[in-house]
Amino acid sequence: MAAKDRREELIAAGFRVMIRDGVTKATTRAIVNEADMPLGVFHYCFKSREELLQEVLTRFTDRTVAAARKTFEAEGDLGSRITKSLSAFWGTVELSPGEHQVSYELTHYALRQAGFEDLARRQYQHYREVHQELLEEAAKAADIEWAVPVPVLARYLNAVLDGVTLNWLVDRDSEHSREVLRLTGDHLLTLARERPRPADEPNPATAEPSPAS
Template sequence: MARRYDPDRRTRIIDAALRVIVADGIAGLSHRSVAAEADVPLGSTTYHFGSLDELLTAALRRSNENFAQALRDSEVCAGGADGGEGASSGARLADELTRVLGEWFAGERGAIELEYELYLAALRRPALRPVAAEWTTSAVELLSTRTDPATARALVALMDGLCLQVLLTGSAFDADHTREMLARVVDGCA
């Protein structure tokens, strides 16, 4: 039997891994479950990813890219939209970050849960730690186009904390509270 050329197979396997994690958590992830979800032979998953840590690394990297793209697509990196007469640059930054987080939470909640499940998996899986750190570094670099690096790092930490609180408490995203907290960090570090 001739081998079928399938240049998108690796990507499909990563996407399938993300769907498995959303449905069953990291505990449900195996080469077999991903192969079934991707509708590929089991050998394909082990060919492209020699270990589950390699597969989780690729999945976390993809998840990181999704949120970083949301920041890049927003006004955060473009300098912010006009926040109205008299609105400070810091207030506009807080408004824009709140809008991005609000849109993130308005989407499917499973995507955010997935992101944090992968992110927190790095606590027990050292192979994931450099990729988790990539997210922080990337977000800080993006935000540093609008503020100093120390404030950017504080904003990333605050956004992570606020997102985790919403996820862990099952509460709704509170845009007013988020905007106030972000503004306090931006204004306090200015």
């Protein structure tokens, strides 16, 4: 097996151990046992256990972000795009609760490890940047602007999704969690307003239809 493939298998094995046993029990030896590899292979592929944990968290973040982007690219008005995006996000939570729990564990682990805090900061910065991009794309597609600064709105959205997910991991109350997401979508729509236009720019919402040829 090529070194690149061994590395990928160790990352996957690390994720499986963390989902099953928790981050603190994902020792180097536990991971190589899960991957059915000798201990020496681990040190050939990674400088340290922390490097593997960083890769696990990065992969999870990238996968979550990619799913959000794919859903938000779907056609539809502002309301339907927001609803579909929130619903798709929630689908990943209910489908893979263990992965989401591991992401929280890794975030707290990173904050407590000296020199490792930047990983958690980059993780949440990445989430906020993606939320901001999606909000800006939605505003452009719907020809509106947001009533609050987009960076603030992105942080608000990230905080809501974090809170709903963590609450659900505790009580598994899907009905009320989905209702909170519906309320969040409704609230986002109240923050959308018509974009100011120069006097010579037509408003597509009120423009007269062109005569049939």
